[in-house]
Amino acid sequence: MHKWAATLMIAAVILHQMRVYFTGAYRQPREINWMVGMCLLLCTLIVGFTGYSLVFEQLSFWGATVAANICDTVPYFGVFAKRMLLAGESYNDNTLSRFFILHAAVLPGLMVMLIGLHVAILRLQGVSEFRFENEPPETxxxxxxxxxxxxxxxxxxxxxxxxxxxxxxxxxxxxxxxxDPLTTPEVIKPEWWFYVSFRWLKLFSGTFAVLSTGFIVFVMFAWPFIDGWIRKRTRFTEASVWIGIVGVFLLVGLTVWEAVVEH
Structure with a gap:
């Protein structure tokens, strides 16, 4: 049940964030709540990663090892990030303890606070309902x-x-x-929610893939402000819709690609 709960939780958070995006519910005055929601999305993905790693299966062990090596490709602080993730230079006895503390204490506590803030802002600002362009302004x-x-x-x-x-x-x-640390599987795959990132890393070099992923995450956090600038200063008032459609196609396409291809 725990595994299914994780799957449904991550799917629900991703779908909720999509709904908020395509209905424009991130726009003024809800920019801060969008950013809180993005923090919750990242926390949810990290909870999924740490939980998957705690199972200590062959694929989860090597998946965590690959993730640590990916961190190592980040310029300047990649080595530090890898050490923080693994609690050392490589996978060791303290790694699982670190994953457990993150999974069972740190991240759930942070998520409880973020959910409380998210709901409090929602209660103060009210629920944003979908409206067509020719309908009266939102109340x-x-x-x-x-x-x-x-x-x-x-x-x-x-x-x-x-x-x-x-x-x-x-x-x-x-x-x-x-x-089995001494036997590398022929095919290493993470859980489905990281398929898109895994395929992206296979398409591009390590450093570029990691930095471009970080840039995409930054743009997603700042999107309410970017979208506001576009809507005020250009004629492309519906640019967010088309960008979102392209993003969904990439998300689904890369996920399916990674799911059906072994290498």
Missing amino acids: PTHFDFFPDHFYTELIIGLTLMIVLSVLATVLPVGLGPQA
Whole structure:
């Protein structure tokens, strides 16, 4: 159930962020909440990575090793990042302890605070509803926390528990071979949520792939302000939609490519 919960959690956060993007719910005055949501997305992905590494399967061990070597390609502070990730120069006894502390304490605590901030800002600013271009300007919709907001989240939570129970029963997830540091698998693949990054790294050199990924993440964080500048100073008022469509095609395309190709 834990594995299925992680899969659904990451899928839900990605889909939610897409919904916010394509409905323009990141625009003024919601720029800060978009950035909080981006922090939650990154935390969710890191939680998935650390949890996957804690299983200590053959693929998860070598996946973590590959991730550490990728960090090493970052100019100036790559070596430091690798040491921080592995708690040393290479995978060692302290690495799993570090992953566990991050996975079970540091990241969940940070996510609880970010979720609290995210919901608090949402409660203050109201819910942004989708509107067509010819409709009147948006008026934020405010719902009472109790019972409206509370019962909505309760129903969603109970529904997800039922779905998770069914998935865990019908499609149980087993463990792979135990990690063997002396035997490198022929094919190393991360979990599906990192397929796009893995394929990107295979297409380009290490340093360029890492720096370009960092640049894309920076643009995503700053997108409310970039989009505001574009809308005010150019005629491309719907540029965000087309950029988003291209981004989704790349995301899905690279993910499927990595899923179906072994090397």
